[in-house]
Amino acid sequence: MSATLELRRLAMPLVRPFRTSKGEETVRDVLVASWTDSDGVTGWAESAADAEPTYFPEYIDGVRQTIEQVLLPLLAEGVDSAEPLTAGGVRRAFAEVPGNPLARGLLETAVLDAELRRHRMPLVDFLCSTRRPIRVGVSVGIPGDLDTLLSWVGGYLEDGYRRVKLKIQPGWDLAPVRAVREAFGDDLPLQVDANQAYTPADIPLLSRLDEFGLVLIEQPFARHELLGHAKLAARRGTPVCLDESVLSLDDAMTAIRLGGADVINIKPSRVGGYLTSRQIHDVCLANGVPVFCGGTLETAIGRAANLALATLPGFTLPGDISATSRYYAADIGPSFELDADGCLTAPSGPGVGIEVDLDAVEEFTVESTTLTL
Incomplete structure (x- = not known):
């Protein structure tokens, strides 16, 4: 097997600043990977890692270092050099690597995209799903007023968005929710996302959100506070959704057993x-x-890849897969825009389904590293 991995760090200007309880972004710092296999087929993947370990324990420089110093050497040792690498082969090679889901997932997804492109198979078909329009919502950052x-x-x-998610934090919670509910009515599907900004001591305050008929409250407490989330969920008020608490299949199963997750954001x-x-989808669907x-x-x-995933039957709530113009004036692939029903549809091409704009990738690149295997 002869393959090349290219890691690129992109600086993608946002249409407007995006502020949460963790900070504000005006330019999205994005890590993307391209994997070119022994047949010359290239697959792409994107990481959710940030420049600093703000949301997740991993961050961009750490992901790159883990891939270069740990994961690629494992692949070199553990795969059959006579055949193109598969996503299953990546998974087996990394079976003993603890944690590091962002690093492992970036490499696995790039290899999977190349594998599916080689076989001319869309990701939707690989997931044993059916292409359908996906209802999508919008995540609204914290403004100044x-x-x-x-x-x-x-x-x-x-x-045309059919669901609104408001970012909240202490001091910016009841008033904005009340204002949006009063301005746009009780029929608007409305939910909130705290990004771990509260503690279980704030349960009395968060309970006051029940009067607004929210779809859910997302990740109010720190990721390790599963018992706190279970206590909030046990009230049977606003449904509790876990996000940062779920870094693995085991995390999802534990949260479900403890009663700490009425909903899970995958x-x-x-x-x-x-x-x-x-796998997480299947466990949630069964429960x-x-x-x-x-x-x-x-x-x-x-x-594109998230839209393919969202076609699975357990994804019954509108996803945070906004139209391209919500975030970027210019992207590194085709634009996704809402249809008349407020939906997006997964592309039909092989792999994640799109052709990446190499010129745009080059334009936004601020750092790049090429590694061979």
Whole structure:
């Protein structure tokens, strides 16, 4: 086997600043990988890693170092050199690597995309799913004031989004939710996302959100606070959704057993790729736990793959897979825009389904590393 892995760090300007309880972004720092196998077929993948370990324990420089110093040597030792590498081969080679789902998932997904492109198979078919329109929502960052928030939400509803998720933090929670509910009515599917900004001591405050008829409250407490999430969920008020708490299939199963997850947000990059995402989906479906596909301001690469995942039957809630124009004026692949029903559809091409714009990748690249195997 002879293969090349290229890791590129991109600087992607956002249409508007995106602020959460963890900070504000004006330019998305994105790590993408391309894997060119022994047949000359190239597959692509995108990481959710940030420049700093803000949301996840892993971060861009750490992911790159793990791939270069740990994962690629394991592949060189553990795979059959006579055949092109497969995603299954990657998974077996990394079976004893603890943690590091972002690094493992980036490499596995790039190899999977190349494998599927070689066989002319769309990711939707590989997942044993059926292509269908996917209802999508919009995640609204924290603005400077309520008037700006209402203007943003009104614009997104005019664009056709069918669900709104508000980022919240201590001091920015009850008032913005009340303002949006009063301005746009009780029929608007509305949910909130705290990104771990609260503690179980805030349960009385968070309980006051029940009056607004929210779809769910996402990740109010730190990722390790499963018992705190279970205590909040036991109230049977607003459903509790876990995001950062779920880094693996085991995490999802534990959360379900403890009663800490009424809903799970599956972010493929965060859990180690699309094979694990499918497993988490299947476990949730078997246990009656609805899921939706989360987002990390993906480029066209991640957006296309997430749309394919979201066609699985357990994804019954609108995902955070916004239209391209929600985040980027220019992307590294084809634009995705809402249809008249507020839906997006997974592309039909092989692998993740899109052709990457190599010129655009080059334009946005700030660092690149080429590794051979």
